[in-house]
Amino acid sequence: MCDVPYTILPARTKTALLFVCDHAGNALPEGAGTLGLEPARLREHIAYDIGAREATLALAEAYGAAGVLARYSRLYIDLNRSEDDPTLVMRLSDGRIIPANAAIDDVEMERRIREVYRPYHAAIAERIDGLIAQAVVPVLISVHSFTPSWKGQSRPWQVGVLWDKDERLARPLLAAFRAQGLVTGDNEPYSGALHGDTMWQHGTRRGLPHVLIEMRQDLVASPEAARAFALSLKPALDGALKAMGPPQVRCSTSGPVTQEVKTMDQATTNEIEAAVFRRLVAHLQSRTDVQNIDLMNLAGFCRNCLGDWYREAAVQKGIVLAKDEARGLVYGMDPAEWKRRHQKEASPEAVAKFAAANTPGEGSH
Ligand SMILES: [Zn+2]
Incomplete structure (x- = not known):
């Protein structure tokens, strides 16, 4: 198992912008070694987008926006691909064999997807969901870099604006870069229309404004320059x-899922789940005959656990509640008051069963 496969730069302000950098890192998970490559190869473009990490951090910091940056090399798994893309794990790069990838089997492929690819995309989706939950329509900015030449051809562009179906941010950005005097590629040096890539997954498919910015590597060769x-x-x-104006969710005409439906689904799902929680709590409040110790013995949780889970979920949202405050939400009153009113003397059998199932120090119930 490898470490968290991404770095999060937390947002400092309430902004719609979310920066992502798929090729930020050139590290490899422990155990992967160098994939059989000369270590020096891992400092080259085949391993990552030189300068992209520093550029992403600089922009995200300047906007006070959140950033999700990949930690591991694209040679381990390319996060800017669909899961079923044949180049998800490159067997060859720049005409050279990647030894550890050349004979990759399904088990190893699945492991890389599970441990690196999915957590990274889940981290992006989580930030998007978080913004939507605050009624903010996210604007996604993906940052990459490209080599000054490719197969003997030099590339004239200083920056590239890559986009697919959503021109909302791409068009004004192209114009603005050109107005600034930058030699700007319109879907150069690559096309932004790769089905299943990061911008497709999180931007196109969800109807969110997005753009991918490519920077030529000689312009971002050192961290300071980047x-x-x-x-x-x-x-x-x-x-x-x-120029784009307030970001809005756009219904996709071609994607399988439109953002409007998906957003509504997520919001509705949250409401339904919350309604079930409220009903559970109401039920427990009315069934004062049901004792916590019996719940614990039977199911391994009780009212106090629910209160603690509430408290932990609140902390995830940056809200700190006192233990009894959170538990009180479940009891509908101060826990001590509930105990006084409704808690019965536990039977010796129940006490013995509870003691047998709960080793000391696991917390009080
Ligand atoms: Zn890239």
């Missing part, structure tokens, strides 16, 4: 965001 270059793009991005 930060400075990224910040030099900010005025253009500011202008493009302004």
Whole structure:
């Protein structure tokens, strides 16, 4: 099992922007070694997008926005691909064999997907869901970098704007980069229309405004240069965001799931789940004959556990509740008061069963 496969830069302000960087890292999980490559190869473009991490951090920090940055090399698994893309794990890169990938079997492929790919995309989705829950329509900015030449051809563009079906941010950004005097590729050096890539998964499919910015690597070769270059793009991005206007969810005509449906589904799901929780709590409040110790013995949880779970979920949202405050929400009164009113003397059998099932120090119920 490898470590968390991404880095999160938390948001400092309430902004719609969310920065993602699929090719930020060139690390490899412990146990993967160097994938059989010369270590020096892992510092080259085949392993990651040089300068992209620093550029992403600089922009996200400048906006006070959240960022999700990949930790591991694209050679381990390419996060900017669909799960069924044949290049998800590259067997060859720049014409060279990646030894540990060349003979990858299904088990190893599934492991990389499970341990690295899915957690990364779940982290992005979680941030998007978080913004939507605050009634903010997220705007996704993906940051990449490209080599100055490819197969002997030099690439003239200093930056590229990659997009697929959603022109809302791409068009004004293209115009703004060009107005700034940058040689700007429109879906160059790559097409933004790769089905299943990160912007498709989180932008196109969910109807959220998004754009992918490519930077030429000679302009972002050192961390300092990357930060400075990224910040030099900010005025253009500011202008493009302004030109786009307030972000809105767009119903996709081609995707299988439209954001409107999906957002409503998620919100509705949350409401239904909350209604079930309230009913459970109401039920427990009315059934004062049901004793916590019997719940514990039978099912391994009780009113106190529910209160503690509530408290833990609140902490996840940055809300700190006192233990009895949270438990009181479940009891419908102060826990001590409930105990006084409704808690019966436990039978010796119940006490013995509880003691046998609960080792000391696991917390009080
Ligand atoms: Zn990239």
